[in-house]
Amino acid sequence: MRPEDNPNWFAHSPIARLNNEKALDDIVAEKLSDPSSVMIPLWRGDPLVADGAAGFLSVAARTEFPADAPIVMLGMRGDKAVFAIDASRVAQSPDAAPFAELGAYTPIREAAAVISKDDLAIVGHGRWLFEWHRKHQFCANCGAPTEMKNGGAKRRCGACETEHFPRTDPVAIVLAIHDGACLLGRSPHFPPGFLSALAGFVEAAETPEEAARRELFEEAGVKLTDIRYQFSQPWPFPTSLMMGFIADAESRDLHLDTNEIVEARWIDRADIQAALAGAQLDFRVPPRFTIARQLLERWAGQE
Numbered sequence: 001m002r003p004e005d006n007p008n009w010f011a012h013s014p015i016a017r018l019n020n021e022k023a024l025d026d027i028v029a030e031k032l033s034d035p036s037s038v039m040i041p042l043w044r045g046d047p048l049v050a051d052g053a054a055g056f057l058s059v060a061a062r063t064e065f066p067a068d069a070p071i072v073m074l075g076m077r078g079d080k081a082v083f084a085i086d087a088s089r090v091a092q093s094p095d096a097a098p099f100a101e102l103g104a105y106t107p108i109r110e111a112a113a114v115i116s117k118d119d120l121a122i123v124g125h126g127r128w129l130f131e132w133h134r135k136h137q138f139c140a141n142c143g144a145p146t147e148m149k150n151g152g153a154k155r156r157c158g159a160c161e162t163e164h165f166p167r168t169d170p171v172a173i174v175l176a177i178h179d180g181a182c183l184l185g186r187s188p189h190f191p192p193g194f195l196s197a198l199a200g201f202v203e204a205a206e207t208p209e210e211a212a213r214r215e216l217f218e219e220a221g222v223k224l225t226d227i228r229y230q231f232s233q234p235w236p237f238p239t240s241l242m243m244g245f246i247a248d249a250e251s252r253d254l255h256l257d258t259n260e261i262v263e264a265r266w267i268d269r270a271d272i273q274a275a276l277a278g279a280q281l282d283f284r285v286p287p288r289f290t291i292a293r294q295l296l297e298r299w300a301g302q303e
């Protein structure tokens with residue numbers, strides 16, 4: 001697949017990662033003292049947004065944050081190093097966080113409607129790393145405290161020296177189709193009328209295709225025949241990789257597991273096309289920054 005064939009948001013970051021550099025801790029220290037380096041502040045994963053753009057600051061502004069505020073290096077954007085800094089521990093509310101007066105710390109789903117696709121990919125990367133670091137303060141091998149290394153690219157245990165790297169949780173998300181209609185469902189935490197493609201985590205020792213087949217049967221009683229991989233999306237809620245499929249269903253019979261899906265409907269392509277074009281129907285399609293929306297766009301655009 002060519003990069004341009006993946007339409008997903010949170011993907012295609014303009015950042016070049018520096019994972020192959022040998023002396024990464026030295027590079028991080030050098031870039032932190034270079035005032036041309038930039039950083040994006042996040043409050044609980046939500047970015048500072050100013051004038052319709054992500055609120056990047058010079059790393060020189062780091063002095064306005066406590067010395068122990070977590071900061072990670074994401075990589076290089078052109079000749080500038082890009083960092084993210086966590087304002088969460090500094091302030092109990094986003095309005096009290098440093099530089100809030102420049103704009104607003106904005107819930108990331110709202111920011112996604114405003115800031116550029118490039119900036120959203122960077123913000124998502126920072127959000128993902130902070131969440132992973134927050135949950136990996138202690139070694140999964142021996143229980144001792146771990147320490148951030150390489151500008152946040154890994155953590156190391158001070159006792160047993162095990163290195164821990166950021167993990168990705170794969171999810172299979174499936175647009176099931178049958179004779180000109182697709183299946184959308186609503187999980188209990190979605191508001192009424194908000195429908196999406198069905199999805200589930202890939203379990204231990206399972207392929208994404210097997211997960212797709214299992215989830216659709218468990219949640220909706222739908223048997224999939226042909227399962228076709230489309231594209232993937234990093235999804236920083238908190239650390240998932242969404243793997244998108246379009247798949248043929250054997251029939252339109254539904255047997256819902258109402259703990260997982262409270263409503264599911266087969267919807268004709270014409271109605272999906274109308275909803276994507278902005279028509280007010282009795283259901284809402286997911287926003288553009290979701291892979292479910294991109295699966296719908298792809299299928300609705302096919303003959």
Ligand SMILES: [Zn+2]
Pocket residue numbers: 139140141142143144157158159160161162
């Ligand atoms: Zn350890």
